Amino acid sequence: MKITRKDVEHVAALAHLELREEEREHMRQQLDDILTYVDKLNQVDTSQVEPMAQVLAPSRADAALRDDAVGPCLPRQQALAAAPDADETFMKVPKVIER
Amino acid sequence: MDLTKLTIAELQEQLRKRAVTAREIAEAHLKRIDERDPQVKAFLRLSPERALEQAAAIDRMVEKKQPLPPLAGVPMAIKDVIATRDVPTTAGSRILEKYRPPYDATAVARLEQAGAVILGKTNCDEFAMGSSTENSSYFPTRNPHDLERVPGGSSGGSAAAVADALAVASLGSDTGGSIRQPASFCGVVGVMGTYGRVSRYGLIAFASSLDHVGPFARTVRDAAAVLQVVAGRDSNDSTSADVPVPDYAAELEKPVKGMKVGVPKEYFGAGLDAEVRAQVEKGIERLRELGCELREVSLPHTDYAIACYYIIATAEASSNLARYDGVRYAFRAPGADSLEAMYHTTRGAGFGAEVKRRIMLGTYVLSAGYYEAYYLKAQKVRTLLYQDFVRAFEQVDALVTPTAPTPAFKLGEKTNDPLQMYLADIYTVTGSLAGVPGISVPCGKSKAGLPIGLQLFAKHFDEARLLRLAHAFEQSGGFDL
Numbered sequence: 217m218k219i220t221r222k223d224v225e226h227v228a229a230l231a232h233l234e235l236r237e238e239e240r241e242h243m244r245q246q247l248d249d250i251l252t253y254v255d256k257l258n259q260v261d262t263s264q265v266e267p268m269a270q271v272l273a274p275s276r277a278d279a280a281l282r283d284d285a286v287g288p289c290l291p292r293q294q295a296l297a298a299a300p301d302a303d304e305t306f307m308k309v310p311k312v313i314e315r
Numbered sequence: 316m317d318l319t320k321l322t323i324a325e326l327q328e329q330l331r332k333r334a335v336t337a338r339e340i341a342e343a344h345l346k347r348i349d350e351r352d353p354q355v356k357a358f359l360r361l362s363p364e365r366a367l368e369q370a371a372a373i374d375r376m377v378e379k380k381q382p383l384p385p386l387a388g389v390p391m392a393i394k395d396v397i398a399t400r401d402v403p404t405t406a407g408s409r410i411l412e413k414y415r416p417p418y419d420a421t422a423v424a425r426l427e428q429a430g431a432v433i434l435g436k437t438n439c440d441e442f443a444m445g446s447s448t449e450n451s452s453y454f455p456t457r458n459p460h461d462l463e464r465v466p467g468g469s470s471g472g473s474a475a476a477v478a479d480a481l482a483v484a485s486l487g488s489d490t491g492g493s494i495r496q497p498a499s500f501c502g503v504v505g506v507m508g509t510y511g512r513v514s515r516y517g518l519i520a521f522a523s524s525l526d527h528v529g530p531f532a533r534t535v536r537d538a539a540a541v542l543q544v545v546a547g548r549d550s551n552d553s554t555s556a557d558v559p560v561p562d563y564a565a566e567l568e569k570p571v572k573g574m575k576v577g578v579p580k581e582y583f584g585a586g587l588d589a590e591v592r593a594q595v596e597k598g599i600e601r602l603r604e605l606g607c608e609l610r611e612v613s614l615p616h617t618d619y620a621i622a623c624y625y626i627i628a629t630a631e632a633s634s635n636l637a638r639y640d641g642v643r644y645a646f647r648a649p650g651a652d653s654l655e656a657m658y659h660t661t662r663g664a665g666f667g668a669e670v671k672r673r674i675m676l677g678t679y680v681l682s683a684g685y686y687e688a689y690y691l692k693a694q695k696v697r698t699l700l701y702q703d704f705v706r707a708f709e710q711v712d713a714l715v716t717p718t719a720p721t722p723a724f725k726l727g728e729k730t731n732d733p734l735q736m737y738l739a740d741i742y743t744v745t746g747s748l749a750g751v752p753g754i755s756v757p758c759g760k761s762k763a764g765l766p767i768g769l770q771l772f773a774k775h776f777d778e779a780r781l782l783r784l785a786h787a788f789e790q791s792g793g794f795d796l
Contacts, residue, residue: 224675231633231678232640232655233671234663247676249734254622257692260699267694268701270524271510271750271775272554282550294417300647307642312654 218251219244318343319480323389323537326483330377330388337373337388341366341432344390348434348481356456357466357476359395361435362402366390369432386544387430392482394473395436396443397528398517399423406519407441407451407469410665413645420517421552422486422528422545429544434482437472441667442636443488443521445469446496446739449730450669457726458500460765464723467497467739470531474501477531484532484541488518490525491624492719492743495755498531499718499768502757504538504785505531509776510750511556513542514549522631523554525624525747535756535786539563542778558776566779571787572606574780577711581617582742588721594759594767595717601791602715607784612710614703617745619696621737624744626680626693633677639665672733697748704749708774713784716742718755718768742770752778756785758792 224244228235235243292305301308318340321329329335345363352358373388393399396406398416405411419427427433440450448456448471456471458464459479466475470487474497477485487494489507498505506529513528520526530541543563549555578599583592603609641647641661648664651657666674680689707714720741729736746753751772758769769788773781 219679223679227675227679227682230682231674232637232658232662233666233674234659235671236663239668239671243672243675246672246733247679250625250676250737251679253734254626254689254693257619257622257626257696260616260619260696262692262695262699265695265698267691268698269694270554271701290417297417298414298645299643300641300645309642310651310654310657 217248219248319347321483322534323386323483323540326388327383330373330383333377336377337370337432338367340388341370341390341434344434344482351479352481354457354462355459355475355479355481356454357437357472357479357481358392358435359405359407359438359453359472360403362399362433365402366432366434369427373430373432384428384430385540386426389431389483390434391426391431392434392437392473392476392485393423394439394470394485394487396439396488396519396521397423397486398519399433399436402436404436404519406443407439407453408666408670409452410639410646410661411644416517418517420528421514421549423517425545426486426541437470437476437485439472440469441670442519442632443469443490443493444632444669444673446492446736447724447729448472448497449726450667452667455726458723460502461723461763464725464765465500467500467719467723469493471497473531474498474503474505477501477503477533484530484537486528486545487531489527489529489747490521491628491747492740494527494529494531495743495753495768495770496719496740498755499770500723500766502766503531503533504535504754504756504789505529506538506542506754506778506782507746507752508542508546508778509556509752511554512752512776512778513545514552514555516549516551520635522628523635524631525628535754535782535789536564536567538754539567539782539786546778556776561779563779563782566783567786569783570606571784574607574713574784575711576602576607576609576784577612577707577714578609579612579614579617579707579714579716581614582716586720586738586741587717590761591717591719591721591767595769598758598769598788599715601788605787605791610711612707612714614707614745616696616699616703620700620745620748621741623693623696623700624740624748625676625737626689627697627748629673629677630681630690631677633674633681636670636674669733700745701749704746704751704772712773712780714772716770716772718742718770722761722763722765722767746772751775752781754781754785756789758788
C-alpha cells in the first residue's frame with residue numbers, strides 16, 4: 217500500500233478540498249492504483265538527464281517581455297461581476313482574522 | 316441544397332454568388348441542432364443572438380460587395396473551456412455554472428474577426444479532464460455514429476457537433492489527446508498545433524505546459540483554414556510563439572512524393588485493437604502508394620508516457636485549479652464561517668470526482684517528500700520522450716500511428732476504472748509531452764461501422780507538412796461524411 221487514509225486526509229487539507237467520509241476510502245484505493253502504475257518510471261535511468269518544464273519555441277530571449285506601459289484593462293465593475301459576494305470596490309469573504 | 320453538409324469553400328462560394336445568406340446558413344444549423352442535439356447532446360448552451368447578429372453583419376458585407384473575410388458565415392462551435400464574452404463558460408463544471416467571462420479568448424476573437432458565426436458552447440469533460448466526455452458535470456455527449464457509445468474526450472461535444480453536421484468546424488483543447496482522440500472516435504479531422512502555435516489566452520487552464528487550442532473540421536482543408544486564423548503570436552499569451560504562420564492552403568497543394576514517414580514500432584504492440592491495427596496498416600500502405608518513403612523508427616520511451624503525463628498534468632492542474640476558491644468565480648458553498656472552511660466546502664461541493672482525483676494526485680506528487688520521487692522524475696522522463704521525437708525527426712519528416720488503441724467504447728464501460736480511461740490516451744500523450752504538432756484524420760471504419768483515426772506527427776512548427784500529408788491521405792481515400 218503506497219498511500220494511507222491519513223495521507224489522503226493530509227493531501228486533501230493541503231489542496232483545500234473537503235472529501236466526504238465515503239469518498240475517502242475510494243480515493244485512497246484509486247490513488248494507490250495510479251501511484252503503483254506510475255512507479256514504472258523508476259525503471260528508467262535518469263541519473264544523467266535534465267528535467268524539462270516546458271517545450272518552448274526558440275526565439276529571442278526577450279520575446280516574452282513587453283514594454284512596461286499602461287494598457288487597457290478590465291473595469292473594476294466587470295472584474296467584480298462574477299464574484300459571489302462583492303460590493304462596489306471589493307470581493308467579500310468570511311472573517312479572516314480571529315480576535 | 317443541404318446547407319449543413321458543405322465545406323468552408325463551398326459555403327463561401329454560395330455566399331459570394333448570393334445563392335444563400337449567412338443568416339440562412341446559421342438558421343439551417345440552428346434548426347438541425349434543434350432536431351438532433353436532444354439525442355447527441357453536443358451543446359451545453361447556444362448563443363443564437365450572437366450568431367444571427369454576426370450573420371447579419373456578413374450579409375451586409377455581401378450586399379455592399381465588400382471582400383469577405385476567410386471564415387465569413389462559417390457556423391462554428393466552441394468548447395466550453397474557452398472563454399466567450401457574456402456567454403456562460405463552465406468548463407463542464409458545476410463550480411463555474413454561473414460564470415460569464417468578461418472577455419473573449421483570443422482564438423474566439425480571431426474567429427469572429429474572420430467572419431465565423433459562433434453557434435454555442437460544447438460539452439466536455441470537467442476542466443478537460445477525461446477521455447469520454449462522461450466527466451461533464453451536466454450530461455454525457457453521445458457519439459453520432461452510435462448513440463450508445465462515447466464521442467471520446469475531453470472535447471467530445473466539439474467533435475460530435477462537427478461529425479453530426481451541427482457545425483462546420485469547432486474549437487477544442489488538447490492537453491493529452493483531447494482533440495485527436497475524439498476526432499478519431501467521431502470520424503472527423505482534429506489538429507493539435509505545436510505547443511505555442513495557437514494562443515491560450517482565455518483557455519481555462521488545466522496543465523499549462525501541455526494545453527493547446529485547436530480545430531475540428533470534416534476535411535483537412537477546412538481544419539487548415541481555421542488553424543490559419545487562430546495561429547500566431549498573441550501579446551496576451553507569453554507562451555505563444557513568435558514564429559511566422561505559413562499559408563496552409565497553398566502548402567496543401569505541394570507534393571508528398573518522397574516524403575519520409577516513420578512508423579514507430581512501439582505504437583503497434585499489445586493493447587492495439589485488431590481492427591484498428593488493420594485499418595491503420597492499410598492507411599500506411601496508402602501513404603506508400605502516394606509515394607511516401609516509409610521506414611520503421613523507434614521511440615523507445617513510449618511505454619512511460621502515460622505515467623509521465625499523469626504526474627505532470629495533475630501537478631500543474633492542482634496548481635491551476637487553486638483559483639476556484641469561492642471568491643471570484645460565481646460559486647461559493649453556503650454556510651462557511653471562516654475563509655478556510657469556505658475554500659474546503661466550495662471546492663468539495665463544486666468539483667466532480669475525476670477533478671478531485673487529479674487535484675489530489677497532483678498535490679501529492681508535489682508535496683514535501685514526494686516531489687523528487689514523482690514530479691522531478693517525471694520531468695526527467697519527459698526530456699527523454701522529447702529526445703525520442705527529436706531523434707526520430709532526424710531520420711523522417713513525419714510519423715504515422717494509430718490515434719487511439721480502440722474505436723469508440725460504450726458509455727459507462729470505463730467510468731469505474733480511471734487507469735483504464737487514462738490508457739485511452741496512450742498514443743496521443745507522447746506528442747503532447749514533446750510539444751510536436753499532431754493530427755487525427757479518418758482512415759476507415761470497424762466492421763460495426765465505428766470510425767478509426769490515423770495520427771500523424773511532424774516536427775515542431777511544421778504544421779504545413781503535417782496538413783499537406785493529411786490532405787493527400789484524405790484525398791486518396793475519399794471523404795465520407
